[in-house]
Amino acid sequence: MPAEQIHLVRHGEVFNPQGVLYGRLPGYGLSDLGRLMAKAAADDLVARGRPVSTLITSPLQRTQQSGEPIAAAFELEPTLDERVIEPENRFEGKRMRGPGGALRDIRNWSLLVNPWEPSWGEPFGSIAARMMAAIEDAWNAADGGDVVIVSHQLPIWMVHRHLVGERLSHDPRRRRCALSSITTLEMQGAAGSAAGRRFVEVGYTDPAAGLAAQATDVGAV
Template structure:
């Protein structure tokens, strides 16, 4: 029996005083506020009163730290899965906007011309393929209960667009995937893609006013 529900949890706020696009760079863990956000996501999952059978986590520091309170709450050992990691991005380590920002350099503009096939990093369809494969495998790995996947904004939003049958090209500023938010899916034999999105929650919304969210791909 596969998982009853799959909860896609985004990591909390990252300590990023320079405001760079951190992507897959090492050394970017949660801020103190991000740790509180991660606790809020864990508390939300506990409040649902649903059993959680497995916890799948991106290998990056910020997602592993975000998974820690969930692991403690449900007494689970996190399973690292490279397929739910942040996409690659040629602008890692740079500031995108403001003085000296990558968007102001003409040499970078060709990589930004085609939103359907992003020249700045991993293609959208590749992100969707690996995310869906990881979700399906995680769902099939348990005998009932739910599965939690701690990942990143872009992979979670790509999964949402795919399941909704919407174009994958989009404006990153319009993603509905807040820090420590939870997007919930269910397996469905009647759905064209085998999964259906059934809910979205933002348990850290009360903390978001003071948060910085500038480093996502």
Template sequence: MVVARQLHLVRHGEVHNPERVLYGRLPGYGLSELGRTMAAAAADDLAARGSYYVALYVSPLQRARESAEPVAVALGLAAQVESRIVEPSNHFEGKRMRGKGSALTDPRNWPFLLNPLRPSWGESYRSIADRMIAAMNAAWDAEDDGDIVMVSHQLPIWMVHRALAGQRLWHDPRTRRCGLSSVTSFSRFGGTFVETGYAEPAATLASSATDVGAV
């Protein structure tokens, strides 16, 4: 398979989250200093590929916009906000998911855990996959040539991976292959996206990073 033109889904870097809550779509959660270093590593990785980049899209959330800043500089592109690649809504926003006082131990939250296949605590997996792929198709069709970068979030990127691979969308969140500042790449053949690569430019920093709150 010859890969000429690609679309790259980049996850944001580590977030400053000292209380270790699930931040979801809550405002005020930007990158930590380590997260900025991670984002720069992703930008350097993309620039080093020698591709011709024509567009940069970013989720409206602060951590994604800050992660896109070094990418914009490295690739010489202005970031465009794309609301369809945002983090999904989640009942557990602002709550701790592990340790003492975990939301999972509070009976008031148990009704939101009844159907992990949808999931019952937020936007459905199918909805996430559909809006992400719609945004990817729109970005691809808007350009005649060149690579496209989208800075998004773990679950949306993982839903694209599973949907395009023909896998069931429900899954164990602990098994997601979508590290901080990772780059998942796709190309489109016959009108369908196909995954063409995965890289973790910030892998050497991961052992020092905090990445919590996935459900």
């Protein structure tokens, strides 16, 4: 029996005192505030009263830590899926803005020639494709109940834009995917008709909104 709903949860705030774009770099775990945010996401899922049967996280430290309160709440053993990881980014380890920021360094300008792909990292189409493959596999593999996938801002936003039929290229400052937010999907369409069935977004919540004003790291673009 496939899953009922898929919940895409973004990780909480990361401890990043240097203010760098950390991407896939190791050693970037949650801040104390980030752990509170992750707990808020877990509490939101519990309050829905829905059976969560599967927990999947990106292999990165911040997503695994964000999955811990969910695992505890639903007594689940999380599994890792490389397909829901943060995209590669050639600016990893650099501060992007302000004095000395990477965007002001002429040596980096060649990486900015095509923001619609983008030229500085993994193509948007590739991100959307791997995320949708992971979601499809998780939905099919579940033995009923809901699936929670803890991932990152850009991959979740690519799923949103793909499902609503918008261009994947976008202004990163306008992503609707807050820290520890939850984007919920369902498979809709006539049962037994594969051609007519598709995932649709049925909800977005921001359970950590009350904590967001205290955040010093809201994720890099």
